[in-house]
Amino acid sequence: MEQRVSLITLAVEDTDRAADFYEALGWTRVESPDGVIAFDLIGQTLGLYPKAALADELGIDVSQIGGFSGVSFGHNLRTKEEVAPFLDRARAAGGKILKEAQDVFWGGHHGYFADPDGHVWEVAHNPFSPLGANGEFQWNGAE
Numbered sequence: 611m612e613q614r615v616s617l618i619t620l621a622v623e624d625t626d627r628a629a630d631f632y633e634a635l636g637w638t639r640v641e642s643p644d645g646v647i648a649f650d651l652i653g654q655t656l657g658l659y660p661k662a663a664l665a666d667e668l669g670i671d672v673s674q675i676g677g678f679s680g681v682s683f684g685h686n687l688r689t690k691e692e693v694a695p696f697l698d699r700a701r702a703a704g705g706k707i708l709k710e711a712q713d714v715f716w717g718g719h720h721g722y723f724a725d726p727d728g729h730v731w732e733v734a735h736n737p738f739s740p741l742g743a744n745g746e747f748q749w750n751g752a753e
Contacts, residue, residue: 615654618683619646621661621675622727627704628658631726634703635696652746661727682722682730686747690719690735697721697733705731 622628629639629647640655642648647658665672687693694711700723701707708722708730720734742752 617655617657619657619659619664620725620727620729621664622658623661624726625658625660627726631703631705632656632658635699652744676728678728678730682732684732684734684747686739686741687733687735688741690737693719693721693733693735697723700725700731700733 649656705723711721718736
């Protein structure tokens with residue numbers, strides 16, 4: 611298996627509400643088939659899919675999907691000063707701030723928010739992993 615995540619699918623209660631949230635963060639939808647809303651990222655795609663449809667596809671009860679599962683998604687920024695305004699933007703779009711922007715013991719700066727469906731995002735600046743020219747992230751810095 612190649613080291614790649616191609617598609618991240620988030621199960622959501624209301625695809626239009628979820629799409630509005632991510633659009634308010636500045637993301638742009640791409641053409642996609644009915645039933646899924648897609649946002650192309652740098653090297654991946656984020657898909658928003660109805661929770662009930664995903665449960666049906668997996669063959670599980672819809673009640674088994676939801677809540678914090680121990681997974682968070684990271685969105686790294688180029689500077690420390692961008693973190694707090696991004697969290698403010700998430701709050702204004704309807705996100706719930708879980709941790710305000712603050713310095714971290716390892717030398718970075720971050721905060722956390724949950725989207726309207728409870729998916730947890732970390733917004734961070736990592737001075738040891740500078741982003742590449744196109745915004746790409748690599749643990750030890752993009753080349």
